[in-house]
Amino acid sequence: RRADARALALDACHTADGARIEVFANLGDAAEAAPAVAGGAEGCGLLRTEFLFLERETAPTEDEQLVQYQAIADALDGRPLIIRTLDAGGDKPLPYLPMPHEENPALGLRGVRSGLHRPDILLAQLRAICRVRSKGTVAVMLPMIASVAEVRQVRAMLDVAVAETDGRAPVLGVMIETPAAAMTVDRLAPAIDFISIGTNDLTQYALAMDRQNAALAAQLDSLHPAVLRLIAQASGSAAALKWIGVCGGLASDVLAAPILIGLGVRELSATPSMVAEVKAVVRSLTLADCSQLAASALSQDSAEAVRALATERLGALV
Ligand code: PEP
Ligand code: MG
Numbered sequence: 001r002r003a004d005a006r007a008l009a010l011d012a013c014h015t016a017d018g019a020r021i022e023v024f025a026n027l028g029d030a031a032e033a034a035p036a037v038a039g040g041a042e043g044c045g046l047l048r049t050e051f052l053f054l055e056r057e058t059a060p061t062e063d064e065q066l067v068q069y070q071a072i073a074d075a076l077d078g079r080p081l082i083i084r085t086l087d088a089g090g091d092k093p094l095p096y097l098p099m100p101h102e103e104n105p106a107l108g109l110r111g112v113r114s115g116l117h118r119p120d121i122l123l124a125q126l127r128a129i130c131r132v133r134s135k136g137t138v139a140v141m142l143p144m145i146a147s148v149a150e151v152r153q154v155r156a157m158l159d160v161a162v163a164e165t166d167g168r169a170p171v172l173g174v175m176i177e178t179p180a181a182a183m184t185v186d187r188l189a190p191a192i193d194f195i196s197i198g199t200n201d202l203t204q205y206a207l208a209m210d211r212q213n214a215a216l217a218a219q220l221d222s223l224h225p226a227v228l229r230l231i232a233q234a235s236g237s238a239a240a241l242k243w244i245g246v247c248g249g250l251a252s253d254v255l256a257a258p259i260l261i262g263l264g265v266r267e268l269s270a271t272p273s274m275v276a277e278v279k280a281v282v283r284s285l286t287l288a289d290c291s292q293l294a295a296s297a298l299s300q301d302s303a304e305a306v307r308a309l310a311t312e313r314l315g316a317l318v
Pocket of ligand 2: 143
């Protein structure tokens with residue numbers, strides 16, 4: 001029986017009525033990749049590349065980055081790898097990336113904004129990603145996108161990186177973690193190949209509550225109906241894209257995963273330790289179960305009410 005449970009954890013994930021739901025893992029460094037695959041991850045839906053950039057005096061070189069990305073691609077053995085470009089911000093100062101003092105770092109020069117502020121650093125990262133060799137999809141994902149213009153600027157840099165490295169053009173996608181991005185996916189879609197919703201920041205910006213403020217932690221629940229409505233709006237205008245994913249904390253939450261699927265999400269990137277549990281809950285439900293739960297969740301008054309509803313509907317499953 002233990003062998004069965006393990007085999008099931010490793011099998012591709014489908015709902016009870018056969019809809020394919022990819023369950024990926026978020027990774028924070030190269031050492032996490034092989035254990036994530038052993039735990040059932042079908043790919044990496046978010047590689048947080050900050051590990052390469054923090055706690056050092058100079059930016060990592062293109063070659064240094066390539067070694068790490070290639071090691072992860074090798075461990076994934078042809079499974080998709082989504083590499084997020086550096087998500088630096090005023091709250092995490094890097095000696096080689098001096099930032100002006102900011103009163104509100106969460107609203108400042110972070111994510112793709114810092115990349116466009118220092119195109120030399122972003123270009124080196126894009127070049128390293130173009131040089132990764134994999135049997136599977138390698139993708140670039142941009143954090144904190146708030147407008148189509150940002151995507152176009154990075155796309156132009158990516159074209160340069162592909163040409164200069166003679167590399168294979170990676171797939172390009174964006175994180176949906178600002179309300180602006182969530183509300184304009186139809187405008188972003190022609191410029192990108194996929195979206196992945198970053199529910200941690202999307203919640204912070206939708207609720208106007210600092211995700212680092214301990215006094216607000218209890219209220220900062222991504223199942224708030226406002227956040228769910230933004231997710232519904234985003235996924236509703238993303239039908240033509242390769243992935244409609246979630247890589248924020250909601251993807252690791254077994255009460256939330258069925259709601260996300262009901263809202264149209266087809267790829268969940270969870271923390272590695274939650275991959276098997278997320279797969280198990282997805283397998284026990286049909287798409288219709290998920291849509292019904294999502295529809296009811298959208299018309300609740302609070303995250304608590306959504307949690308109570310999901311707990312009642314999912315019963316013994318979670
Ligand atoms: C998010 O904001 O949901 C996300 C996945 O990115 P991070 O937690 O790294 O900001
Ligand atoms: Mg984020």
